[in-house]
Amino acid sequence: MAGVTLDTVRKIYAGNVEAVKGVSLDIEDGSFCVLVGPSGCGKSTLLRMIAGLETISGGTVKIGDRIVNQIEPADRDIAMVFQNYALYPHMSVYDNMAYGLRNRGTPKDEIEKRVKEAARILAIESFLARKPRQLSGGQRQRVAMGRAIVRKPQVFLFDEPLSNLDAKLRVQMRVEIKRLQKALGVTSIYVTHDQVEAMTLSDKLVVMSGGQIEQVGSPADVYRRPETRFVATFIGSPPMNILPGTVEGPGRVSVGGQSIAVTDMREGLSAGTPVEVGLRPEDVQAGSAGVSALTMDVDFVEELGATQLFHGKVAGAEFVVQASTGQIPADTRRLTLAIDPANVHLFDPQTTKRLGRV
Amino acid sequence: MVENRPYAKFLAYLVLTIGVIIVAFPVYLAVIASTNDSATISNGNMSLLPGDQAGVNYYRTLFQGTARTSGEAVGSMMVNSFIMAMGIAFGKILISILSAFAVVYFNFPFRKTAFWIIFITLMLPVEVRIYPTYKIVADLGMLDTYTGLILPLIASATGTLLFRQFFMTVPDELLEASKIDGAGAFRFFKDTLIPLSITTIAALFVIQFIYGWNQYLWPLLITTKSSMQTVVIGIKKMLTTQDVLTEWQIAMTTAVLAMLPPVLVVIFMQRLFVKGLVETEK
Numbered sequence: 001m002a003g004v005t006l007d008t009v010r011k012i013y014a015g016n017v018e019a020v021k022g023v024s025l026d027i028e029d030g031s032f033c034v035l036v037g038p039s040g041c042g043k044s045t046l047l048r049m050i051a052g053l054e055t056i057s058g059g060t061v062k063i064g065d066r067i068v069n070q071i072e073p074a075d076r077d078i079a080m081v082f083q084n085y086a087l088y089p090h091m092s093v094y095d096n097m098a099y100g101l102r103n104r105g106t107p108k109d110e111i112e113k114r115v116k117e118a119a120r121i122l123a124i125e126s127f128l129a130r131k132p133r134q135l136s137g138g139q140r141q142r143v144a145m146g147r148a149i150v151r152k153p154q155v156f157l158f159d160e161p162l163s164n165l166d167a168k169l170r171v172q173m174r175v176e177i178k179r180l181q182k183a184l185g186v187t188s189i190y191v192t193h194d195q196v197e198a199m200t201l202s203d204k205l206v207v208m209s210g211g212q213i214e215q216v217g218s219p220a221d222v223y224r225r226p227e228t229r230f231v232a233t234f235i236g237s238p239p240m241n242i243l244p245g246t247v248e249g250p251g252r253v254s255v256g257g258q259s260i261a262v263t264d265m266r267e268g269l270s271a272g273t274p275v276e277v278g279l280r281p282e283d284v285q286a287g288s289a290g291v292s293a294l295t296m297d298v299d300f301v302e303e304l305g306a307t308q309l310f311h312g313k314v315a316g317a318e319f320v321v322q323a324s325t326g327q328i329p330a331d332t333r334r335l336t337l338a339i340d341p342a343n344v345h346l347f348d349p350q351t352t353k354r355l356g357r358v
Numbered sequence: 359m360v361e362n363r364p365y366a367k368f369l370a371y372l373v374l375t376i377g378v379i380i381v382a383f384p385v386y387l388a389v390i391a392s393t394n395d396s397a398t399i400s401n402g403n404m405s406l407l408p409g410d411q412a413g414v415n416y417y418r419t420l421f422q423g424t425a426r427t428s429g430e431a432v433g434s435m436m437v438n439s440f441i442m443a444m445g446i447a448f449g450k451i452l453i454s455i456l457s458a459f460a461v462v463y464f465n466f467p468f469r470k471t472a473f474w475i476i477f478i479t480l481m482l483p484v485e486v487r488i489y490p491t492y493k494i495v496a497d498l499g500m501l502d503t504y505t506g507l508i509l510p511l512i513a514s515a516t517g518t519l520l521f522r523q524f525f526m527t528v529p530d531e532l533l534e535a536s537k538i539d540g541a542g543a544f545r546f547f548k549d550t551l552i553p554l555s556i557t558t559i560a561a562l563f564v565i566q567f568i569y570g571w572n573q574y575l576w577p578l579l580i581t582t583k584s585s586m587q588t589v590v591i592g593i594k595k596m597l598t599t600q601d602v603l604t605e606w607q608i609a610m611t612t613a614v615l616a617m618l619p620p621v622l623v624v625i626f627m628q629r630l631f632v633k634g635l636v637e638t639e640k
Contacts, residue, residue, distance in 0.1 A: 051538065086529065086535040088550055
């Protein structure tokens, strides 16, 4: 086992396009690290550089204590699971898993032992003789994982492995990947654009945008204390509401003429400074007046079963509130929203950075 | 789509049947003629039912040939044709799969140029470059040899293009998975690309075998010895006789025999085709 260390890793494509702009990251041995971000943020490129499928334009990638910049993918002691699984269509499931081991000259009985063991862990023993096309999506996914497991690598790399599965299977496989990773204890790096996958799987969540890291932390940290407006609106569903506001004084901001209290606010902000006020749809108490309150004009209601989403406007900006079904009558036109000062996030409109306590 | 127009259906069948008769009747006639003796064919009273000379005709054709013209046995001509057709088919598959592999998977200087040069040769069929080709083959002393028959016809771009198009549809992830699995370029080629290309190889084999088998101009130019004749040339020589009657029964038998190998190749390979198509993953 080994950790992975990235030091100002860059990727510059032909035509001077910088896809990854100096990323530094420490991934501890045995941890599950998820890179999440919108498409084109460089997360897949970064993963492929760790795998050795893309050359590294600058910086160093270390697996364990070894700098692997110039080492062939096969010799980096990694295994990768691809989005479309990349199973060899003409080989049986057994051969698909055994191929890598055969290429490195592993003895036959050892190959058999490892493949059988991986098949048992993944419950695909009965398909070993089949070809990939005879398997369902979920089974192919398992074979792809099996191919990674038999290698006994130092690092698992996952490139959006669940995005080709239907929603139900995705949840099931997600749980399985997590369980497997805990059981094997292998350092894993997982790329996804799905924030639910990112939140549920990761020990360490890395939010990327525009080739740079926006924030690194535990999923709970990233959710509770987003460092930038991008992270705030990217993590969480429905996304965080952002309202324009101005500073009134220490611990108070004004939104559309209504004053609300804020716990986490940088000191020394002068009155009148424009700020962006972030409120999560699930953090706002609708219908009851609290310490501070905002009023919202409701446009329409979305039913989600257990909850309802009220769409409308607060101080002229789009706003969404999540409430348990039945808590508020669906035909309500005007809502009073109680705001807990601890749940208010402030961002600088220019730098989009968090204006929290230092 | 539900369609219930009996009249249109009848018309369609009628047109198709007429078409099939037009195409198949001469072939049928050749088969019938190959079972009659010379006199019956010549006096114009040949019936549309098989005669009783089949055994004699086929034996004579295969092992003796025509008595009065070249006198070469058609059996040995067919061997020549077969060697030539197989040589062209296999040679072409080998060259084009390797060149397509190079052009698609390797990044070398002037890769695009190399591809375009290959592509341009599409515009230069054998007939166009026949004089220089003849000169080269003659200078290399390859007249009247199998090498001389086969080599110049191997060089053309169709196969390379076919394989290139196929290789472009193979997902990049397969190559990447191979890399991670420790397979180098040649292993990837041998273990993954070739097994996936089987149907393309079969298709190209059928096309090239028939192309080679039916060659007329090139063998006519470079073979002078009658022992190196191909069957297509043999037929032609049987028809143009001087001072003697054409032995139509032998010519027709030769024609039927010459048709057989391409037909067999198509029938045999078609099974592989269909199997391949069914097994191919989308």
